[in-house]
Amino acid sequence: MALGNLAQRFLVAVVAVPILLLILHYHRPEPTWALIFAASLLAMRELFGMLLPPEDRNPALVMGALACLAFYWLDPIALYRYHDLPHALDRISVEGGSIAAAFAVVVPALYYLFRFRDIPSVASRIAGTITGIVYAGFLTTYLAKLKLIDPKQAGDTVVIVLVVAWLADTGGYFAGRFLGKAKLYEAVSPKKTWAGAIGGLAGSLVGVIVMKLAFATYLEWIDVVLIAIPGGILGQLGDLAESLIKRSVGVKDSGALLPGHGGILDRIDAVLFIAPYVYTYLLARGIHG
Numbered sequence: 001m002a003l004g005n006l007a008q009r010f011l012v013a014v015v016a017v018p019i020l021l022l023i024l025h026y027h028r029p030e031p032t033w034a035l036i037f038a039a040s041l042l043a044m045r046e047l048f049g050m051l052l053p054p055e056d057r058n059p060a061l062v063m064g065a066l067a068c069l070a071f072y073w074l075d076p077i078a079l080y081r082y083h084d085l086p087h088a089l090d091r092i093s094v095e096g097g098s099i100a101a102a103f104a105v106v107v108p109a110l111y112y113l114f115r116f117r118d119i120p121s122v123a124s125r126i127a128g129t130i131t132g133i134v135y136a137g138f139l140t141t142y143l144a145k146l147k148l149i150d151p152k153q154a155g156d157t158v159v160i161v162l163v164v165a166w167l168a169d170t171g172g173y174f175a176g177r178f179l180g181k182a183k184l185y186e187a188v189s190p191k192k193t194w195a196g197a198i199g200g201l202a203g204s205l206v207g208v209i210v211m212k213l214a215f216a217t218y219l220e221w222i223d224v225v226l227i228a229i230p231g232g233i234l235g236q237l238g239d240l241a242e243s244l245i246k247r248s249v250g251v252k253d254s255g256a257l258l259p260g261h262g263g264i265l266d267r268i269d270a271v272l273f274i275a276p277y278v279y280t281y282l283l284a285r286g287i288h289g
Helices: 005-025 030-051 054-073 076-080 087-093 096-114 119-148 156-178 194-214 221-249 264-284
Strands: 183-185 189-193
Touching: 005 030, 005 156, 030 054, 030 119, 030 221, 030 264, 054 076, 054 096, 054 119, 076 119, 096 119, 119 156, 119 264, 156 189, 156 194, 156 221, 156 264, 183 194, 189 194, 189 221, 194 221, 221 264
Parallel strands: none
Antiparallel strands: 183 189
């Protein structure tokens, strides 16, 4: 007998969550970066599969990998951890964002300039490549950057983002199923309801409260609210944004990698919008390692 969708999700979580927590808890940032880098490659691959013709997908993925490497490793915070690096490389790190942007925008433009093939489709192919690198690549990489600024180097900052996203999904599911049926944005996601949206915010808030009480003691109560509520809203918007992309290209799931979840993008679509916000918030508040 085939497992139901909820049972499949539970089994995936039972296997994946302990492995994820073990990697995140390691005191060095490199294992977390390696895991997130692999996830960014899978996410970009799925998005390129929706936006680009087959012959452009592998070159786009190579360009995306290079851009994500620059986006992480040329970040001043990343290079600050390696004091024995040549001073010249440390100076280059100041322009790390510019170099990453060049890989994300200039390199694809040059690639299609010399490998344009069908000229009428070039604009959409360039746009699809850049979108895939920035949306699925850079935004995923912010999870790895969160480990760099983790005050305890225990992966708490990454877990906070995952908790905001995943408990919003759980709270939204049950609230939408049992508390109300008024549609939130039917044209984009017919199953989402206003009750689900409110239940999702409640789930995010409860999750961050538990994180503060159990692990993230460096957070103030104002931080709990300003992470959970805006983060929860952004996560739901991220979910809707990916639904819009899938609806526009006529697919139900971004992939089939995770049973019961679809593809990597289907699982982290909310995370992509939450992680940059939490990263910026923690830096602005001075809460970092």
